[in-house]
Amino acid sequence: MTWRHAIFLANRELRRRTGRAVLTVLAVSLAAALLTALLTIALTAETKVLDELAKGGPLSGIKVSAALPDPAQVTQDQAQAGAATILDQSAIDRIAALPAVRAVVPVEVVGTTVVVDAPKRDGERLDAFRETVIGVDIAEVPTLPVTVLSGRLAAPGSVTEVTVDEAFLQRLGYGRTEGDQVVGTSLSLGSERPLRVGNDVRTVVRWTRATVVGVVAQDAGQGQILAPRELVAASRQWVAAPVAGDGIGEEDLDVPTVTPFAGAFVVADRIDDVGAVRVAVTAIGYSTSAPENLIASVDRYLNVVGIVLTSVGVIALGVAAIGIANASLAAVRERRREIGVLKAVGATDRDIRRVFLVESGALGLIGGVLGVALGYLIAVIVGIVVNRYLIEQGFQAVPVAVPVITMLAVAVGSTVLAVVAGILPAAKAARLPAREAMGSV
Amino acid sequence: MPGGVDIQVSDVTHAFASDEGDLVVLDALSMRVEAGSFVSIVGSSGAGKSTLLSLLGGLEPAQSGELRVGGRSLGTLSRDELAGYRLSTVGFVFQHFGLLDTLTAAENVSVARLLAGASRADARTRALELLDRVGLASRATHRPQQLSGGERQRVAIARALCNEPDLLLADEPTGNLDEENGAMVVDLLQTISAHDRCTVLAVTHDRRVAERADHRYRLAQGRLAVVER
Numbered sequence: 001m002t003w004r005h006a007i008f009l010a011n012r013e014l015r016r017r018t019g020r021a022v023l024t025v026l027a028v029s030l031a032a033a034l035l036t037a038l039l040t041i042a043l044t045a046e047t048k049v050l051d052e053l054a055k056g057g058p059l060s061g062i063k064v065s066a067a068l069p070d071p072a073q074v075t076q077d078q079a080q081a082g083a084a085t086i087l088d089q090s091a092i093d094r095i096a097a098l099p100a101v102r103a104v105v106p107v108e109v110v111g112t113t114v115v116v117d118a119p120k121r122d123g124e125r126l127d128a129f130r131e132t133v134i135g136v137d138i139a140e141v142p143t144l145p146v147t148v149l150s151g152r153l154a155a156p157g158s159v160t161e162v163t164v165d166e167a168f169l170q171r172l173g174y175g176r177t178e179g180d181q182v183v184g185t186s187l188s189l190g191s192e193r194p195l196r197v198g199n200d201v202r203t204v205v206r207w208t209r210a211t212v213v214g215v216v217a218q219d220a221g222q223g224q225i226l227a228p229r230e231l232v233a234a235s236r237q238w239v240a241a242p243v244a245g246d247g248i249g250e251e252d253l254d255v256p257t258v259t260p261f262a263g264a265f266v267v268a269d270r271i272d273d274v275g276a277v278r279v280a281v282t283a284i285g286y287s288t289s290a291p292e293n294l295i296a297s298v299d300r301y302l303n304v305v306g307i308v309l310t311s312v313g314v315i316a317l318g319v320a321a322i323g324i325a326n327a328s329l330a331a332v333r334e335r336r337r338e339i340g341v342l343k344a345v346g347a348t349d350r351d352i353r354r355v356f357l358v359e360s361g362a363l364g365l366i367g368g369v370l371g372v373a374l375g376y377l378i379a380v381i382v383g384i385v386v387n388r389y390l391i392e393q394g395f396q397a398v399p400v401a402v403p404v405i406t407m408l409a410v411a412v413g414s415t416v417l418a419v420v421a422g423i424l425p426a427a428k429a430a431r432l433p434a435r436e437a438m439g440s441v
Numbered sequence: 442m443p444g445g446v447d448i449q450v451s452d453v454t455h456a457f458a459s460d461e462g463d464l465v466v467l468d469a470l471s472m473r474v475e476a477g478s479f480v481s482i483v484g485s486s487g488a489g490k491s492t493l494l495s496l497l498g499g500l501e502p503a504q505s506g507e508l509r510v511g512g513r514s515l516g517t518l519s520r521d522e523l524a525g526y527r528l529s530t531v532g533f534v535f536q537h538f539g540l541l542d543t544l545t546a547a548e549n550v551s552v553a554r555l556l557a558g559a560s561r562a563d564a565r566t567r568a569l570e571l572l573d574r575v576g577l578a579s580r581a582t583h584r585p586q587q588l589s590g591g592e593r594q595r596v597a598i599a600r601a602l603c604n605e606p607d608l609l610l611a612d613e614p615t616g617n618l619d620e621e622n623g624a625m626v627v628d629l630l631q632t633i634s635a636h637d638r639c640t641v642l643a644v645t646h647d648r649r650v651a652e653r654a655d656h657r658y659r660l661a662q663g664r665l666a667v668v669e670r
Contacts, residue, residue, distance in 0.1 A: 005555045012543035341539040344500060345553040345600065346528025348521050434500040434527070437539060438491050438612065 001351040003358070010358040017331070024327045025367040031320040032371020032414045033378060035313025039406045040379035042309050046302045048398040050295060060102075060268040061145060062278055062290040063219070064095065066259040069282040081287035087261045091284065098280045100273035101266055103143050107221045108135040109262040110235045113190035113205070114225070118182065121173030129171070132223030133162070133189060134262075135232025144220045144265050150179025151214030159231040162187070163214040168224040177393075179215030186211050189225075191235040206238045221262060271295060317414060320367070321421035324360055328425035332356070332432070339429050340436025349430035356426035357419055364418020368411040376407065445477035445640040446511030446530065446607040448497065453506030454663075455492055466492050468663030469506070474656070476511075476607075479634035479641040481654035483668070488660045490644035494610045497642065498531050499523040511607060528557055532601030532639075536613035538593040540585040546572060546596045547581040553603040564603075571599035575629060591622025598629055602637075609633055611643035615650055627653050 014021045050059055068082030087106075096104040115128045136144060138156040146153075154161035166176050174181050190205040208231065218226055240258070266288075268277045274292040281288050332339070339352055383400035391397055455467040466489030474480050484490050496503050499515050508515045511530065518526060533539070540549045550571055551564035559567070572578050575595040577588075585593055594614060601609055611630060615623035627650050634641040634655070643650055644660075651657050657668040 001556050002558070005561075008561075009543075012541075016543045337539070338541055340500075341535075341541065342552070342556075343524065344498065344527060344533045344535075344539070346524055346556045346604070348524040350521075351524075351556060434498075434523075435495050437533070437535065438495050438500060 001347065001354060003354065006351070006354040006358045007362075009355050010362060013331075013335075013355070014359055014362060020327055020331075021363060024324055024363050025370065027320040027323045028317070028364055028367025028414055028418065029371040029374060031313065031316035032368045032410050033375035034316045034371075035310070036372045036375025036407060036410050037378040037382070038309040038313050038375075039306070039410070040376060040401060040403055041382055042302075042306045043401040043403050043406070044379070044383060044398060046299075046306070047401055049298060049302065058143060058267050059295055060271045060274050061143075062266040062268065062274060062281065062288050064264040064266055064281055065287045065289075066262050067287040068285065069287045084259070085285065086259045087264065087286065089260065091286070092261065092264055094284055095264065095266055095281055095286075098277060100269045100277055102269050103140070103267040105136060105140040105143055105265045105267075106229075106261040107263045107265060108229050108232045108236065108260070109133065109221055109223060110135070110191060110232045110239065112225075112235065113192065115188040115190070116172070116185070117187060118172065118185035120171075121181075126171060128190075131168075131225060132221070133225045133227050133232055133235070134218075134221035134223040135227050135229035136220055138228050143267055144218070146216050146218040146220055146226065149176065149215045149217055151183035151212075153216070154213055154226075154228050154231075156228060157230050158228050159208065159234055160210050161213045162189075162210045162225050162227040162231070163216045164212055165216055165218055165224050165226065169215060171224075182212050183214060184212065189231075189235070191239050193239050206235070208235065220265060271299075313410075317417055320414075321364075321417045324363055324418050325421040325425060327363075328356060328360055328422050329428065331359070332425050332429045335429070336432060336436045339432050340434055340438070343432075343434035344437040352432075353426045353430040356429050357422050360422025360426070361415055361419045364415040364421075365411070367418070368414025371414065372407045372411050375410070376402075445638045447476040448472070448474035448608070448640065448642070449507075449509040450493075450497075451507045451509075453496065453503045453508060455489070455496065455504050465663050467496075467503075470660075470664055471506075472658065472665050474640060474642065476640055477634065477638040478655045479631060479653070480643070480656045480658065481651040482642070482644045482658045482660050482665070483646065483651050484644070484660035486646075489663060490660050491612050493660065494612050494642065494644055497608070498533060498610050499526050528553065529604055530607050532604070532606035532609045534594070534597050534601050534609065534611040534614045536616040538585070538590075538597045538617075540593055540596060540600075542585055545582050545584055546577060546588065546592075549585070549596055550600045550603055553600055557604055567603060568599070571602055572596070574602075575599045576625075589622070591618050591625060594618060594622070594626050595629065598626065598633075602633065602639075605637075607639060609639050609641045611641065611645075613645055613647075614643055615645065615647045623647060623649060 065081045066085055066087035068085050070080045070082055092104055092106050095101065109132050112131060112133050113128050114131045116126045120126050138153055141153055154163055164182060169179060169182060172182060187210055189208045189210060192203045192205050195202050195204050216226055266277060266281065268274045271292060274290050278288045278290060342352060380400050387397035450470060450472045453467050453470045454465065456463040456465040482490050495501050496508055497510065502516060547565060547568040550568035554564035554567050569578065569581055572581050575598055577592055577595055580588060580592060588596065614626050614630065618626060630641055630643060631653050633639050645651055658665045659668050
């Protein structure tokens with residue numbers, strides 16, 4: 001008997017005992033659904049927790065500062081930086097050429113005077129204040145620890161759009177969830193350059209008008225305003241460029257040499273590579289920091305949670321498998337005559353075993369597939385409820401993970417477990433004497 | 442077309458355990474059946490008729506003695522070889538038909554062919570031929586529950602013939618049938634013996650079956666006696 005013929009016979013038999021088959025499939029489905037839902041929720045939670053730790057950036061991200069390294073920094077997540085130093089394009093290129101480095105995103109900064117047009121929550125006007133504007137390539141933001149809380153990012157290359165962070169909101173008296181109050185308002189950014197006029201030192205200011213298009217949580221640099229690097233580069237260029245004298249004694253003051261980049265964000269291939277990359281960057285001469293130790297610790301705890309949840313689901317599947325074995329044993333008892341007849345017309349032990357294993361496997365497969373679908377649906381519903389809560393608390397919603405490998409594993413695992421559960425009943429059926437055909441008829 | 446097989450039963454003894462000790466149903470039984478003949482065995486209930494068929498069909502091994510079918514000693518065959526023997530050499534007809542309720546008439550007939558490794562199309566063609574032969578071509582798609590007792594037994598006979606057996610073993614083939622259907626089944630058995638040259642061995646209570654056989658035996662107290670015409 002071929003497998004195809006066994007499937008044909010098993011199919012007919014399952015359809016005859018529809019009620020029992022449905023109940024057995026239901027048991028497997030519920031177990032598979034439980035396992036799928038738990039694993040999906042665990043994976044989603046793990047993603048969210050690690051994402052929060054990495055501030056929305058990649059887990060294997062490393063912050064490089066334009067500062068000399070602390071000798072002990074490689075073993076610490078947040079290292080104390082040494083004296084300031086120059087981080088230029090050649091250094092960036094050297095870092096990018098290191099093994100296991102996937103990407104390097106340079107970060108520029110410029111100090112500005114900020115004048116906000118919008119009033120504070122209490123209606124008072126906010127005094128002008130000094131703040132650092134961080135400039136990054138907006139196209140590279142997905143690589144950076146930046147999460148949009150409200151509105152959107154500035155358009156790539158724009159010199160008139162900026163985003164602000166939560167600390168900026170607090171200046172205006174708003175909380176994390178009230179970013180919409182600031183989005184759409186305007187501000188002026190003043191870049192200052194000292195100028196000697198006679199014996200006096202005066203300041204020349206270049207004002208840039210910009211619109212706040214979004215609120216972000218970010219850890220790309222120290223500053224409350226995140227802008228396209230073009231905006232920052234233009235300000236820096238103006239500050240550094242000599243001011244033409246007007247013939248009445250004006251004279252440029254020497255501007256201290258400043259580093260082209262305040263830092264860089266380096267992404268290693270894998271979180272396991274972070275340590276080695278930090279060592280290599282330290283050797284080049286820069287201070288680094290990365291939450292690798294914290295992430296590794298949290299990841300270990302999350303793995304324990306995952307193992308516990310998996311165990312719960314596997315136990316449920318085990319119980320369902322016992323149900324399959326029980327149903328199959330009952331079927332063997334009820335079908336002694338039929339098994340005998342099949343043997344009387346020439347079926348071998350292997351043929352009988354095959355039919356019963358196909359029946360068990362089919363119950364496991366159908367139950368597993370339905371369970372995976374049901375489990376994912378449950379996870380999505382839980383995700384909707386949790387996201388509603390997160391949004392209320394001012395956090396970004398987390399998309400429910402689609403653990404394809406896990407889903408396949410649960411469906412395949414259910415089938416395999418069902419087949420294993422069917423081995424004993426199938427062996428029992430196969431060993432029934434052919435005389436059952438005569439004895440029971 | 443099968444040529445039938447001769448049967449040689451030598452000194453076969455078989456007993457069943459019971460509360461009162463071993464119940465001997467076949468007691469040093471010996472018999473010989475020529476290839477292609479139609480043999481009937483009558484006897485009272487519990488005389489061991491069905492046990493003899495079971496032993497000849499390779500459904501269980503004899504406790505002592507030897508059964509040779511077509512020169513092959515059944516006692517030397519492994520479980521798989523016995524399955525092969527039942528598949529290719531033997532056709533069974535049971536008193537209670539032994540049809541699988543989940544299959545149609547045609548599928549019941551074709552099961553034996555499928556077990557022999559035939560394709561479903563080939564098995565179905567063969568099943569339809571045989572159903573036509575037993576007068577049930579129009580009932581091919583009906584399930585056993587939708588057939589009368591006589592029709593079920595004819596389906597069972599068609600199934601028994603599916604792999605062109607050399608030996609047809611019938612256990613009370615008319616036991617559950619009315620007179621008209623019983624006669625039809627007896628006609629079929631005789632035709633199979635005569636035209637297909639298949640050795641037919643039927644155990645029965647039915648005098649009509651017994652009288653139509655070439656050779657008649659009575660089984661009593663574990664031994665066979667020839668019944669004279």
